[in-house]
Amino acid sequence: ETGVTQSPTHLIKTRGQQVTLRCSSQSGHNTVSWYQQALGQGPQFIFQYYREEENGRGNFPPRFSGLQFPNYSSELNVNALELDDSALYLCASSLGSPFSYGYTFGSGTRLTVV
Amino acid sequence: AQKVTQAQTEISVVEKEDVTLDCVYETRDTTYYLFWYKQPPSGELVFLIRRNSFDEQNEISGRYSWNFQKSTSSFNFTITASQVVDSAVYFCALSLNTGGFKTIFGAGTRLFVKA
Numbered sequence: 652e653t654g655v656t657q658s659p660t661h662l663i664k665t666r667g668q669q670v671t672l673r674c675s676s677q678s679g680h681n682t683v684s685w686y687q688q689a690l691g692q693g694p695q696f697i698f699q700y701y702r703e704e705e706n707g708r709g710n711f712p713p714r715f716s717g718l719q720f721p722n723y724s725s726e727l728n729v730n731a732l733e734l735d736d737s738a739l740y741l742c743a744s745s746l747g748s749p750f751s752y753g754y755t756f757g758s759g760t761r762l763t764v765v
Numbered sequence: 766a767q768k769v770t771q772a773q774t775e776i777s778v779v780e781k782e783d784v785t786l787d788c789v790y791e792t793r794d795t796t797y798y799l800f801w802y803k804q805p806p807s808g809e810l811v812f813l814i815r816r817n818s819f820d821e822q823n824e825i826s827g828r829y830s831w832n833f834q835k836s837t838s839s840f841n842f843t844i845t846a847s848q849v850v851d852s853a854v855y856f857c858a859l860s861l862n863t864g865g866f867k868t869i870f871g872a873g874t875r876l877f878v879k880a
Contacts, residue, residue, distance in 0.1 A: 684866075684868070686870075692872055692873075693769075693771075693856055693870035693871050693872045693873050694810070694856070694870045695870070696867050696868045696869065696870075699866045699867075699868075701866075706865060706866050707862070707865040707866030707867050708865060708867075709867060739808060741808075741810065743810070749798075749860060749868075750798045750815075750817070750860060750862070753800060753812035753815050754810070754812060755812070756802075756809050756810040756811070756812075757809065758807060758808050758809045759808050759809070
């Protein structure tokens with residue numbers, strides 16, 4: 652097992668730009684979810700993918716979108732960046748249902764929007 | 766609406782003391798799962814424990830134990846004989862699958878364990 656790897660670790664973007672964050676899950680982990688964690692707060696659920704289809708979404712606008720690939724990697728795309736999008740973005744994967752196994756989290760990507 | 770409340774923002778204890786972290790949740794769903802995660806300074810959340818809504822049996826795992834009470838919608842977590850390495854932010858989370866999967870985290874409790 653290699654854990655969950657996220658790239659890049661840090662990123663600075665300008666308001667209005669678009670960004671793609673990447674996540675590589677453990678082999679066999681067919682469920683992946685993304686979270687936004689603002690400083691000093693708990694993670695906020697963005698969405699979850701199971702076998703390449705979205706099966707859950709939190710209260711985030713459509714400019715937050717994602718993809719999951721057959722090789723257990725995934726992407727989070729954010730369009731039209733706003734200053735409030737500055738946060739730590741966490742990817743988490745699970746072997747099947749996270750109800751049964753919980754999530755394995757990556758260390759996150761720190762996004763700063765200026 | 767679903768919600769998770771961790772009323773304790775910060776807790777400071779001396780090593781070897783026992784400490785209980787409180788978690789209160791709100792949901793109208795009958796099927797749900799509750800979790801505790803630990804977030805050390807490295808930022809990576811670490812899964813600690815899981816409990817489903819149909820299993821109120823409380824358990825002990827090493828120095829960790831938890832108390833799940835549906836009657837009060839609480840899912841408290843206790844660390845026995847705390848150690849400096851337990852210093853971290855602890856999050857309680859509620860997961861459901863009604864109208865789509867979702868997970869709601871509490872705001873976290875920062876635990877300081879002093880030597």
